[in-house]
Amino acid sequence: MGSINFVYGLLLAGFESLLLSKNLLQIKGLEARKAALEVIQAVGGGAFADVALDRTFKVYSFKSIDKALITELSYGAIRQRYFLDRWIDFLGKVPAKKQPPILRWLLHLGLYQILKMERIPPAAAINTTVELTKTLRLTKLAPVVNGILRSALRSKERGLSLPKSKNPSLELAKNESLPLWLADELIAWKGVEDAQKIAQAFNSVSPIDIRVNKLRAEIKDVKETFDSFGIKNQLIPGCPYGLEVPAGIGEPKKWPGYEEGKWSVQDRSSQLIAPLLGALPGEKILDACAAPGGKSTHIAELINNDGKIWSVDRSSRRSEKISVNSERLGTTCLQLLVADSNDLLSKNPEWKGFFDRILIDAPCSGLGTLARHPDARWRMNKDNIQELVSIQSQLLNSLVSLLKSGGKLVYSTCTIHPDENFNQIKNFLQLKSEFSLEYEKQIWPGEEDNGDGFYIAVLNKSKICKG
Numbered sequence: 167m168g169s170i171n172f173v174y175g176l177l178l179a180g181f182e183s184l185l186l187s188k189n190l191l192q193i194k195g196l197e198a199r200k201a202a203l204e205v206i207q208a209v210g211g212g213a214f215a216d217v218a219l220d221r222t223f224k225v226y227s228f229k230s231i232d233k234a235l236i237t238e239l240s241y242g243a244i245r246q247r248y249f250l251d252r253w254i255d256f257l258g259k260v261p262a263k264k265q266p267p268i269l270r271w272l273l274h275l276g277l278y279q280i281l282k283m284e285r286i287p288p289a290a291a292i293n294t295t296v297e298l299t300k301t302l303r304l305t306k307l308a309p310v311v312n313g314i315l316r317s318a319l320r321s322k323e324r325g326l327s328l329p330k331s332k333n334p335s336l337e338l339a340k341n342e343s344l345p346l347w348l349a350d351e352l353i354a355w356k357g358v359e360d361a362q363k364i365a366q367a368f369n370s371v372s373p374i375d376i377r378v379n380k381l382r383a384e385i386k387d388v389k390e391t392f393d394s395f396g397i398k399n400q401l402i403p404g405c406p407y408g409l410e411v412p413a414g415i416g417e418p419k420k421w422p423g424y425e426e427g428k429w430s431v432q433d434r435s436s437q438l439i440a441p442l443l444g445a446l447p448g449e450k451i452l453d454a455c456a457a458p459g460g461k462s463t464h465i466a467e468l469i470n471n472d473g474k475i476w477s478v479d480r481s482s483r484r485s486e487k488i489s490v491n492s493e494r495l496g497t498t499c500l501q502l503l504v505a506d507s508n509d510l511l512s513k514n515p516e517w518k519g520f521f522d523r524i525l526i527d528a529p530c531s532g533l534g535t536l537a538r539h540p541d542a543r544w545r546m547n548k549d550n551i552q553e554l555v556s557i558q559s560q561l562l563n564s565l566v567s568l569l570k571s572g573g574k575l576v577y578s579t580c581t582i583h584p585d586e587n588f589n590q591i592k593n594f595l596q597l598k599s600e601f602s603l604e605y606e607k608q609i610w611p612g613e614e615d616n617g618d619g620f621y622i623a624v625l626n627k628s629k630i631c632k633g
Contacts, residue, residue: 198232198239199275199294200301201225205240206271215244215541234414238371243271243278245369245540249343250274252328253281257317258310269307272299276315281322288319334358338365347548348533355584356610364582364619367612368536368543371413375617376429377437377460378407379495381467383428385409391422405437407467427495432460435534435609435617439527439578440464442605442624447472449522454507454565457484459491459500461527466497476521478503478510508564519570526565528558530579530586534611534619555585562594566601572629575601579621582610587621600628 201222208218219240223233243250251262254273262270272295279291292315299308321327331337338358339349342365352361378385385407392399397415402408409429411418418424418431440461445451447469453462456477465475477492479485482504492500507526511517531551532542562577569575579586587608595601605624609617 195235195290196294196297196301197226198228198235199298201228202236202239202243203271203275203298205236206243206274207268209240209244209541210267210271215241215539230416233417238283238414239275239278241540242282243274245536245543246278246282246343247274247544248339248345249341250277250281252340253277253318254314256328257314257321266307268302268304269310272304272307272311273314276311277318280315280318288322292316292319338362342366342369343543344368345543345547348543348546351583355582360610363612364610367610370537370612372433372537372618373413374411374415374418375402375405375432375434375437376409376411376418377405377432377464378409378429379427379463379467380407381471381496382426383423388423388429395422397421402434402437405434408434408437410434425494430460430463430491430495432464433535433538433618435620436460436580437464438609438620439525439576439622440468442622443523443525443576444574445469445473445523449473450520451475452510452521452524452565452568453477454510454524454526454561455479455528457481457488459488461525462488462500463492463495463497465525466492466499467495469499471497471499473499475500476503477501478505478507480504480506508560511564511567517568519567521568522570522573524565524569524573524575525578526561526575527578528561528586530554530558530581531583533581533583534609534621535580537611538618551583551585555590558586558590559593562590563597566598566627569627571627573627574604575625575627577623577625580618581621582608582619587623591623591625595625601625602628 205215205218205222209215219237222236228236250273254262254265254270276291276295279286280288292312295315296308296312299311328340331340334353335346335349338344338353338361339346344365352364356364378388389399389409392409397411399409399411402410423429443451443465445465445468449469451465451473453465453475456462457479459477462475462477477488477500479488485502485504488500488502505513531546531554532539533546536543566575577591581587588606591603591606595603602625603623604626607622609620611619
């Protein structure tokens with residue numbers, strides 16, 4: 167009898183636990199917040215934000231409106247990590263980095279809603295975060311979460327803010343949630359006022375830019391179709407095939423024309439690069455760091471598939487993305503090659519002086535794309551950047567012999583660090599007298615009508631040079 171009662175007690179406890187969990191998840195928005203927390207946790211453990219978000223969407227079945235909320239909550243909390251840590255340090259008894267990770271991420275989720283999201287009522291932010299704590303069987307931590315979040319709300323209602331520093335870099339890092347080294351660099355490069363504008367752009371929600379595929383559609387037709395489906399859009403100045411769609415409208419892959427290859431997603435700054443290559447029909451073109459294929463397919467569209475484009479990437483997994491995108495867009499002149507571009511000449515000696523145009527969209531720190539990649543600012547440091555500078559330099563020096571005399575080379579990055587951009591090209595030109603600089607431009611975040619930060623250099627190889 168005792169054993170029967172014991173088993174019955176276990177079943178009853180399990181049922182009560184299940185019922186409690188089910189009831190709690192029925193609280194409006196709680197399941198979405200649970201999913202957002204899982205993304206925040208995964209990124210805290212080293213995962214990439216976009217990968218963690220995609221994985222979460224595959225596990226749960228959410229409507230588009232819930233997906234938008236999850237994206238904003240998770241990406242926002244990840245982006246504002248340092249700012250939120252400072253609030254935990256200010257309000258709590260234990261510094262943020264000494265808190266148990268799960269408690270730290272729960273507090274980030276709640277604090278982000280209270281301090282950064284006007285459309286969510288503070289009471290809802292507090293209640294859902296406390297209830298979420300309980301669903302995770304962290305009931306003992308619920309009073310801590312409740313106390314810190316309510317203290318934050320009281321501070322906000324009283325107009326209180328974090329203590330100020332006389333150090334401009336510390337202030338910038340705190341207010342805009344940047345690593346201190348990056349705040350130092352921004353001020354050194356651009357001064358305090360412009361550094362502030364760039365940092366604010368890092369924390370803005372980027373629109374979705376699309377590039378109309380002129381092989382399959384006219385931009386006016388795509389625009390009219392979007393209008394008829396209620397998808398807000400507008401032309402992008404300086405991008406003849408570009409349309410801007412506000413963020414949060416829905417999932418691009420479900421918009422009309424995507425499956426038919428009438429357009430692809432590409433930031434407006436990135437759309438400037440392929441035209442500067444100046445490729446002509448019938449030419450031989452090398453895209454040396456091609457995945458996921460945005461620029462290769464753009465070049466193919468510009469030359470109407472008349473020519474040959476070798477799209478090279480060292481990753482077979484990433485190269486598969488080029489293949490998928492190319493097939494959807496109908497860019498038939500691409501030839502995919504999985505290889506290290508540094509080895510192209512040694513493995514293909516007949517390619518010396520072979521290409522009319524070469525594009526090197528080099529591996530970089532990605533500091534120009536922090537608005538789109540909320541976790542990127544926490545991954546990069548000064549040592550990483552110097553390693554990338556060396557990789558970029560090696561690529562430039564390995565590939566120049568493949569370009570024919572009179573050919574054109576475009577070097578581009580999605581970063582704003584001078585060592586990867588201006589200084590890289592300056593050093594290259596000092597070593598390679600056969601090259602001259604035709605054009606270079608640094609696009610800073612917040613400029614160019616909200617485009618990402620990009621650098622572009624156009625180099626010409628002398629006609630009298632052999633090899």
